Amino acid sequence: xxxAGNKSEAFSLKTRIKRLKRDxxxxxxxxxxIVFFLALPIIFIGVELFSGPGETWGxxxxxxxxxxxxxxxxxxxxxxxxxxxxxxSSAWFVSRYDFLFRKQMEWLLILPLxxxxxxxxxxxxxxxxxxxxxxxxxxxxxxxxxxxxxxNRAGLAFILxxxxxxxxxxxxxxxxxxxxNNLLEASKMLGVGERKTFFKLMLPLxxxxxxxxxVLVLMEVLNDxxxxxxxxxxxxxxxxxxxxxxxxxxxxxxxxxxxxxxxxFTLILFEKWQVRKIKFTSSxxxxxxxxxxxxxxxxxxxxxxxxSLPIILGFILPVIQLIYWAVITASTVFDMEFIMISLxxxxxxxxSAIITVFFALLLIYFSKWSTLTTIKNxxxxxxxxxxxxxxxxxxxxxxPTLALDKWLINMLAKVGVDSGLIINGTLIALLYAxxxxxxxxAYNPIDSTALKVDNSxxxxxxxxxxxxxxxxxxxxxxxxKTGVFSAVILVFIDVMKELPLTLILKPYHIDTLAVKAFEYxxxxxxxEASIPSLFIIFTAMIPVIFLNKLLIKK
Amino acid sequence: MKKILIxxxxxxxxxACGDQNKKKDDxxxxxxxxxxxxxxxxxxxxxxxxxxxxxxxxxKTGIKVKVINASADELIQKMKMEGKQSPADxxxxxxxxxxxxxxxxxxxxxxxxxxxxxxxxSHLQDxxxxxxxxxxxxxxxxxxxxxxxxxxxxxxxxxxNKKWKGKILVRSSSNIYNQSLMASIIANNGEAAAKSxxxxxxxxxxxxxxxxDRDQVKAVVAGEGDIAIVNSYYIGKMLNxxxxxxxxxxxxxxxxFPNQNDRGTHINVSGAGVAKxxxxxxxxxxxxxxxxxxxxxxVFTEANYEYPVLESVEPVKDIKEWGExxxxxxxxxxxxxxxxxxxxxxxxxxWK
Numbered sequence: 001x002x003x004a005g006n007k008s009e010a011f012s013l014k015t016r017i018k019r020l021k022r023d024x025x026x027x028x029x030x031x032x033x034i035v036f037f038l039a040l041p042i043i044f045i046g047v048e049l050f051s052g053p054g055e056t057w058g059x060x061x062x063x064x065x066x067x068x069x070x071x072x073x074x075x076x077x078x079x080x081x082x083x084x085x086x087x088x089s090s091a092w093f094v095s096r097y098d099f100l101f102r103k104q105m106e107w108l109l110i111l112p113l114x115x116x117x118x119x120x121x122x123x124x125x126x127x128x129x130x131x132x133x134x135x136x137x138x139x140x141x142x143x144x145x146x147x148x149x150x151x152n153r154a155g156l157a158f159i160l161x162x163x164x165x166x167x168x169x170x171x172x173x174x175x176x177x178x179x180x181n182n183l184l185e186a187s188k189m190l191g192v193g194e195r196k197t198f199f200k201l202m203l204p205l206x207x208x209x210x211x212x213x214x215v216l217v218l219m220e221v222l223n224d225x226x227x228x229x230x231x232x233x234x235x236x237x238x239x240x241x242x243x244x245x246x247x248x249x250x251x252x253x254x255x256x257x258x259x260x261x262x263x264x265f266t267l268i269l270f271e272k273w274q275v276r277k278i279k280f281t282s283s284x285x286x287x288x289x290x291x292x293x294x295x296x297x298x299x300x301x302x303x304x305x306x307x308s309l310p311i312i313l314g315f316i317l318p319v320i321q322l323i324y325w326a327v328i329t330a331s332t333v334f335d336m337e338f339i340m341i342s343l344x345x346x347x348x349x350x351x352s353a354i355i356t357v358f359f360a361l362l363l364i365y366f367s368k369w370s371t372l373t374t375i376k377n378x379x380x381x382x383x384x385x386x387x388x389x390x391x392x393x394x395x396x397x398x399x400p401t402l403a404l405d406k407w408l409i410n411m412l413a414k415v416g417v418d419s420g421l422i423i424n425g426t427l428i429a430l431l432y433a434x435x436x437x438x439x440x441x442a443y444n445p446i447d448s449t450a451l452k453v454d455n456s457x458x459x460x461x462x463x464x465x466x467x468x469x470x471x472x473x474x475x476x477x478x479x480x481k482t483g484v485f486s487a488v489i490l491v492f493i494d495v496m497k498e499l500p501l502t503l504i505l506k507p508y509h510i511d512t513l514a515v516k517a518f519e520y521x522x523x524x525x526x527x528e529a530s531i532p533s534l535f536i537i538f539t540a541m542i543p544v545i546f547l548n549k550l551l552i553k554k
Numbered sequence: 555m556k557k558i559l560i561x562x563x564x565x566x567x568x569x570a571c572g573d574q575n576k577k578k579d580d581x582x583x584x585x586x587x588x589x590x591x592x593x594x595x596x597x598x599x600x601x602x603x604x605x606x607x608x609x610x611x612x613x614k615t616g617i618k619v620k621v622i623n624a625s626a627d628e629l630i631q632k633m634k635m636e637g638k639q640s641p642a643d644x645x646x647x648x649x650x651x652x653x654x655x656x657x658x659x660x661x662x663x664x665x666x667x668x669x670x671x672x673x674x675x676s677h678l679q680d681x682x683x684x685x686x687x688x689x690x691x692x693x694x695x696x697x698x699x700x701x702x703x704x705x706x707x708x709x710x711x712x713x714x715n716k717k718w719k720g721k722i723l724v725r726s727s728s729n730i731y732n733q734s735l736m737a738s739i740i741a742n743n744g745e746a747a748a749k750s751x752x753x754x755x756x757x758x759x760x761x762x763x764x765x766x767d768r769d770q771v772k773a774v775v776a777g778e779g780d781i782a783i784v785n786s787y788y789i790g791k792m793l794n795x796x797x798x799x800x801x802x803x804x805x806x807x808x809x810x811f812p813n814q815n816d817r818g819t820h821i822n823v824s825g826a827g828v829a830k831x832x833x834x835x836x837x838x839x840x841x842x843x844x845x846x847x848x849x850x851x852x853v854f855t856e857a858n859y860e861y862p863v864l865e866s867v868e869p870v871k872d873i874k875e876w877g878e879x880x881x882x883x884x885x886x887x888x889x890x891x892x893x894x895x896x897x898x899x900x901x902x903x904x905w906k
Binding site for chain 2: 056059060063064125129130131132135136147151152229230231232233234238241242244245246247248250325328329332333391394395398399402405406409421424425500503504506509515518519520522523524525526527528
């Protein structure tokens with residue numbers, strides 16, 4: 001288009017405007033409204049960009065930026081590699097084969113997500129530390145302890161991979177469970193072997209789902225603060241905090257955030273590009289469950305170990321370390337209050353999970369119904385919140401809500417009512433912030449399952465005169481239920497362990513388990529942080545087990 | 555299954571809405587009674603004993619303490635954005651630098667309190683009475699008893715000596731205690747000297763900075779290096795840790811207070827100030843006065859191994875055993891003033 005002459009460009013612009021006029025409908029307007037609502041904090045951060053970076057920008061570029069870029073790049077590459085191995089292999093094995101404890105492992109594989117990654121980082125440091133668990137174990141056995149230093153860049157990549165691979169596992173498994181059966185049968189009938197079927201058929205077809213999970217992992221990797229700081233690895237996010245707080249330059253922090261968003265945006269574009277290459281919809285009859293095979297001989301053990309390894313590394317080992325710490329600190333830390341705080345955290349997490357998933361559904365379907373592809377692309381802006389450090393989002397939330405609050409206060413003052421802040425410092429601001437931050441977590445699994453629903457199904461329903469909404473509720477929703485439930489679980493867990501946003505925006509009387517854990521951990525009382533961390537894990541287990549049953553029962 | 559899910563969702567919504575209503579009640583009550591009953595505290599001190607002190611204060615005065623915990627940086631940002639509507643009455647930080655920054659940003663106000671002015675040593679409080687130190691902590695050198703003779707240690711400046719090559723352990727420069735130490739060196743020795751000091755320390759580091767202060771102590775005992783720059787109260791906490799291994803580790807190190815023959819060891823304070831727009835100013839003053847009462851100071855030192863600012867209160871046994879030391883009497887507002895410069899120098903010297 002760009003190479004074309006002026007005339008034809010003007011012409012195409014005209015037609016474009018015409019087309020735009022034709023296509024604008026209530027759905028596109030609604031989509032834009034929601035995108036605007038969710039992207040508002042991000043827009044406010046973006047506006048700050050125009051005021052330019054602070055005076056230390058040159059200093060940062062000279063002394064710090066190369067390190068940030070190199071470390072972040074390293075983490076992205078190594079984590080992608082590890083996460084794909086752990087996530088895809090375990091998803092395939094539990095969907096395709098039947099083996100000992102398979103059912104339990106199916107949901108155990110989600111649980112590593114329930115431990116905040118900085119807590120996993122502390123737990124592993126505790127395991128390999130001088131005077132740590134491994135040291136004690138070796139001494140008991142009378143062996144010389146070879147201290148493994150895990151607190152470095154490679155160790156950080158391991159920690160993040162092992163605690164985040166479930167994103168890939170969840171989305172890959174959703175695909176394998178629902179889409180794989182007829183493909184498998186076809187492949188079997190053609191006499192193709194097991195291995196070839198996986199690598200030549202299943203893996204390429206599962207790519208959109210796997211990449212959707214991977215993008216979430218990478219966003220979280222780039223956004224990690226606690227673990228990176230503790231392990232002494234400087235990344236973009238540690239840099240954002242350094243320039244904001246230590247160098248006292250919020251503008252510079254915003255500049256770094258913008259660079260980070262740019263990287264994420266490239267990742268998203270990359271995902272879109274690779275999904276487009278293999279765009280497909282399938283499964284008019286996707287209700288048949290995959291037929292599980294019983295592996296024979298050595299394979300049985302290979303598969304069993306391949307699935308249990310990520311569970312042991314990502315869940316059992318850190319939890320054992322946490323339980324050990326919990327036992328030795330229980331007398332000073334444990335309090336009945338924890339039960340109450342758990343309930344509060346649970347309620348907040350479930351409500352925000354439902355709200356966030358609701359918004360994600362609205363965005364995906366409104367933009368679909370609007371039939372404008374530009375709208376669909378614009379709707380992706382809403383997803384960027386996940387890539388921005390929580391503390392930065394909190395600021396982005398406070399700018400517009402405070403303005404609104406001040407306006408409301410003025411209005412109320414005119415009618416003679418004296419009031420404090422109405423939105424800030426209440427649950428409304430907090431829930432809004434969670435929706436902005438975690439939209440991507442809900443959007444991606446739903447979008448990747450929604451992609452696979454053949455348009456002919458809803459279309460035929462609409463031809464028969466049924467409206468968009470009814471079609472969605474009666475036909476599309478049942479088809480994408482797996483994606484929706486996965487989304488609810490993931491957002492729930494993320495909210496349970498969310499920290500920086502909660503710290504800044506939470507109302508006085510509300511405490512969450514993550515806040516409790518942080519209060520200890522931030523003062524180097526890592527052992528004391530174990531009890532609230534364990535409560536997070538156990539509270540998160542409830543919906544994981546429960547919704548997982550729903551997923552399978554279907 | 556579906557029914558259970560719906561029931562769960564409704565339950566959660568009820569709980570959440572319940573909270574919402576409660577919040578509204580709270581707010582209307584704070585709006586009505588701005589003179590008594592509550593004090594809203596923004597604090598960076600996430601220590602369990604603080605909760606006990608707050609409870610003691612509530613019982614004594616009937617004023618309810620409402621707490622927001624976050625890092626001081628985030629709290630300052632929050633107060634800035636909330637402006638006149640900020641519900642904060644008191645800001646508590648764990649270092650003087652952040653307090654003087656809050657002061658510079660116009661977030662604190664001068665208060666009149668004879669108790670605070672008289673009881674707290676003058677170098678531990680702001681010249682304009684905008685903030686007051688509550689507890690002291692010293693940045694000391696922890697050394698391996700079996701490998702280092704305390705006679706070989708002398709000053710912070712001596713750490714650049716070649717004899718410490720590959721021996722020094724210290725955490726990242728993003729840590730505020732390191733930033734304050736550097737700020738004190740800038741204030742005492744000037745920028746150029748501070749920079750070459752940072753470069754010298756980096757050249758002598760045993761490893762790239764990582765982990766917490768406690769981790770530096772563990773690394774000394776593990777033999778990764780011989781000396782570590784850490785805060786005094788972490789050693790006290792390790793000596794009383796529930797983990798027997800940590801206690802053993804802490805027992806193997808000695809404590810050295812640097813610069814005893816010149817300006818004294820660098821100290822920092824955890825301190826508090828009254829917010830500029832405090833809705834409950836009187837309560838806020840009462841609250842801070844209570845924090846330096848003998849009983850509160852006793853809790854600070856006993857449970858958290860900090861040095862009390864109140865001279866009449868004895869430090870707890872463990873830290874008393876380390877002996878008295880001469881402290882750097884540098885006005886602590888200088889720490890805030892030089893903080894940014896300190897960070898820039900760290901970056902230039904490659905102190906991660």
